[in-house]
Amino acid sequence: MKKTLFAAALLWVSVPTFAADLTVYTYDSFVSEWGPGPKLEKAFEAQCQCDIEFIAVEDGVSILNRLRIEKRKTKADVILGIDDALIESARNEGLVQSHNISLTGLKQELNWHDPDFVPFDYGYFAFVYDSRKVKSPVTSLRELIESDASVIYQDPRTSTPGQGLMLWVKSVYGDQANKAWGQLATHTVTVTKGWWEAYSMFLKGDADYVLSYNTSPAYHVVTENKSQYKAAAFSEGHVAQIEVAAITKTSPNKALAQQLLAFLISPQAQTIIATNNWMLPVIDGVELPDVFSQLIMPERIGFSSTQVAKQRKKWLKEWRSSATR
Amino acid sequence: MKIAGWVSLALTVLTTVFAFQGLIGFSNQGPDWALLSDHYFYGILAFSVKQALLSAVCSVVLAWPIARALYYIPGLPARRGFLALCLLCFVMPSLVLITGLVALLGRSGLLSPLIISATGHEWNLYGLNGILIAHIYLNMPFAVRGLYQQLKSIPDSSWKLSVQLKLSRWQRLRIIEWPSLRGTMLVLFGFIFVLCFNSFATVLALGGGPQSTTLEVAIYQALKYDFNIPEALMLAWVQLLIAGGLFLMVSRFGSTGWLSVDTGSHEWKPRPVGWRLRLMKCGYYLVWGILLLPILALLLGFAEGDQLRLEWLPLIKPTLTTLALGVIAASVGMALAYSMLSPIRQFNASGLSRKRLVLEWLATHALVAPAMVISVGMFIFWLPIIDIDQWGIVFVAILNTAMVVPFAVQKLKPRLYQFDAQYGALARSLKLKGWSLWKIEWPFVRSVFLSSYALVLVLSMGDVAIFSIFGTQEWTTLPWLIYGYAGTYRIAEASMASLILLALCALILWLFEKAQSKHA
Numbered sequence: 001m002k003k004t005l006f007a008a009a010l011l012w013v014s015v016p017t018f019a020a021d022l023t024v025y026t027y028d029s030f031v032s033e034w035g036p037g038p039k040l041e042k043a044f045e046a047q048c049q050c051d052i053e054f055i056a057v058e059d060g061v062s063i064l065n066r067l068r069i070e071k072r073k074t075k076a077d078v079i080l081g082i083d084d085a086l087i088e089s090a091r092n093e094g095l096v097q098s099h100n101i102s103l104t105g106l107k108q109e110l111n112w113h114d115p116d117f118v119p120f121d122y123g124y125f126a127f128v129y130d131s132r133k134v135k136s137p138v139t140s141l142r143e144l145i146e147s148d149a150s151v152i153y154q155d156p157r158t159s160t161p162g163q164g165l166m167l168w169v170k171s172v173y174g175d176q177a178n179k180a181w182g183q184l185a186t187h188t189v190t191v192t193k194g195w196w197e198a199y200s201m202f203l204k205g206d207a208d209y210v211l212s213y214n215t216s217p218a219y220h221v222v223t224e225n226k227s228q229y230k231a232a233a234f235s236e237g238h239v240a241q242i243e244v245a246a247i248t249k250t251s252p253n254k255a256l257a258q259q260l261l262a263f264l265i266s267p268q269a270q271t272i273i274a275t276n277n278w279m280l281p282v283i284d285g286v287e288l289p290d291v292f293s294q295l296i297m298p299e300r301i302g303f304s305s306t307q308v309a310k311q312r313k314k315w316l317k318e319w320r321s322s323a324t325r
Numbered sequence: 326m327k328i329a330g331w332v333s334l335a336l337t338v339l340t341t342v343f344a345f346q347g348l349i350g351f352s353n354q355g356p357d358w359a360l361l362s363d364h365y366f367y368g369i370l371a372f373s374v375k376q377a378l379l380s381a382v383c384s385v386v387l388a389w390p391i392a393r394a395l396y397y398i399p400g401l402p403a404r405r406g407f408l409a410l411c412l413l414c415f416v417m418p419s420l421v422l423i424t425g426l427v428a429l430l431g432r433s434g435l436l437s438p439l440i441i442s443a444t445g446h447e448w449n450l451y452g453l454n455g456i457l458i459a460h461i462y463l464n465m466p467f468a469v470r471g472l473y474q475q476l477k478s479i480p481d482s483s484w485k486l487s488v489q490l491k492l493s494r495w496q497r498l499r500i501i502e503w504p505s506l507r508g509t510m511l512v513l514f515g516f517i518f519v520l521c522f523n524s525f526a527t528v529l530a531l532g533g534g535p536q537s538t539t540l541e542v543a544i545y546q547a548l549k550y551d552f553n554i555p556e557a558l559m560l561a562w563v564q565l566l567i568a569g570g571l572f573l574m575v576s577r578f579g580s581t582g583w584l585s586v587d588t589g590s591h592e593w594k595p596r597p598v599g600w601r602l603r604l605m606k607c608g609y610y611l612v613w614g615i616l617l618l619p620i621l622a623l624l625l626g627f628a629e630g631d632q633l634r635l636e637w638l639p640l641i642k643p644t645l646t647t648l649a650l651g652v653i654a655a656s657v658g659m660a661l662a663y664s665m666l667s668p669i670r671q672f673n674a675s676g677l678s679r680k681r682l683v684l685e686w687l688a689t690h691a692l693v694a695p696a697m698v699i700s701v702g703m704f705i706f707w708l709p710i711i712d713i714d715q716w717g718i719v720f721v722a723i724l725n726t727a728m729v730v731p732f733a734v735q736k737l738k739p740r741l742y743q744f745d746a747q748y749g750a751l752a753r754s755l756k757l758k759g760w761s762l763w764k765i766e767w768p769f770v771r772s773v774f775l776s777s778y779a780l781v782l783v784l785s786m787g788d789v790a791i792f793s794i795f796g797t798q799e800w801t802t803l804p805w806l807i808y809g810y811a812g813t814y815r816i817a818e819a820s821m822a823s824l825i826l827l828a829l830c831a832l833i834l835w836l837f838e839k840a841q842s843k844h845a
Binding site: 028163 | 536
């Protein structure tokens, strides 16, 4: 038995690894079997006659952290899955290079002209509720915060939706944000580390509202045939999360990387991403299940990524000192 | 054997040194001293200590009467099953427990209406409530086992003497029971305090916000989004200092109890009668029920899942990977622990207690070192040197091993000390060494060895923290799959995977318990 084990170990170690033509860092759920990754890989490889490899880390923030650690030694040609709030940090640390591809086909509302980053999907942060339980949902952030409805949201220090809410509260309340956090804390059930903890607790019925995305209801309709979950539309507007891709500074395969980024915003890739990652497509005219047309499409508010990069630490401190019960 | 022992110790210590070197070297900065003037820091420090203190005190105090019931009532039904369940609770992956607790005590939990109508107050699981419930659920059963084992080591002669001397019930408790339990209680208290002080997943999931943050969670938060290494280092040193210091103190003052000589015969002890017997039995059944509740809630929640499009096939490979990783970590971990105990035993036998304590601390230091810092530090240290995408799974195995070594040392140590106390002199006088010594040592430690093996095997199978940093797609483990399923709305599949993991743990514990009892 020992011998077999040893032989197996040797065999495993000595299997040669073929370096792919293009290496992409992304986050776990993107490349899981039910995520968009495998389908995108197939479609793109058919088009480019090349081999691409996804390396998955925990989430968008981890992609950036890994790049920070590896610096010039990184294997990544493309990073895929950090969000607009992290753009400035990545740029300032010199981790990416300009993409030089045309962004004319993108949706107007994104108003996107970034020289380094290409958006591939987006969604609005929104509070989701069960319409069988909540008959008259709140219609504004202020109404929610002043209500006594039970709420679950995510920690802004560890999750992007949590950070989204932080920006949301800041843009609606400004200098009064600390009072708003205090008020919200009185009817907060819990603040979770990540999105799934919050969402699964909500699905168990642990709260009236959970912080998620305006696209979440589409998932329930398409895969579970449940239409009771809805996102509440807020009159102040909503903060968006735009997921982006970029070419790393050190990539030796720039041409192929550009081809991948251009592919990401093609109708074929956009359909795959929207229905597997449950976010909105970044171009018009993508064919999608009916339910996508019934989603709330709010007005977009928030801050530029430069402002976020500058103020985030201060706002986090404000949150952690005022969000205590 | 002695050289192997020193090498094992060096390997364990090096892991931690590399990790800190990775972090310090990367940031080129020391700890962030400014944190010491931030009142937020004192808030989390106070909370970390408070919850760990409460968890440890409650676990040990509640365990005491149950351990006594097990000891004093010989005909207690399903005693062996109960002890196995106790172990299962201790090693239950926190993700599984949290799912069960939420189903039971969450806002729409099965028991929540009962609690609200009984107390007349609003009930919220999240916060200190939830953390304490989870910590007590995980650790109280462990304390029951520890105290029960210790009670069993009270020699018959003490009880017989107590009858001859006509000691009252209170005097027996004070003169016989308490002195024999005192040391164990202190060690258990210290052990549970450290576990809870470093608690991560439970506090993250049930903490409910910034007001209930522990140091370990704060380290994670500092490393996670801001990649603020100086702040993480500062928090890590504080944690190491407090948890490590306490642990050292407890092992210094609490270790006497371990040394009681095993008399081997258990024929006579006092029997409770009347209302005392009934009270003890009630307590026993009550705890049985309480421990089963979250598991039952999980089963019910799974049965309610309306879309049973569940596939078993994708679960087979992760299950096997989990098992394989667990077996590697447990086997290597036990071997390391056994060999590093050899120089420690030598110091113990020669009465060099200060040297012994230092080595003991080094052998178990991974218990108090912040796991997050070790994982991230190792990652930063090795990333420029090795292709981690290819070798990641090896690191998962190495760090899992490092994680279980302290548990293995903790479990093996008392039994080996006991062996040395009873047979050490004899072995020396007969000049027994190597194989011949092993031949008499093995039967003596066999049952402890088996139970420790099962414990560390199951413990390492529940890990997700290390996997989240080093894991790779093609070697997905079962706990990681649970995260994956749950992270993409697939709650029913997540509960199914949780149940499989739990069943696997239960099966392993049952098998080892059986193997043990054959020779007991």
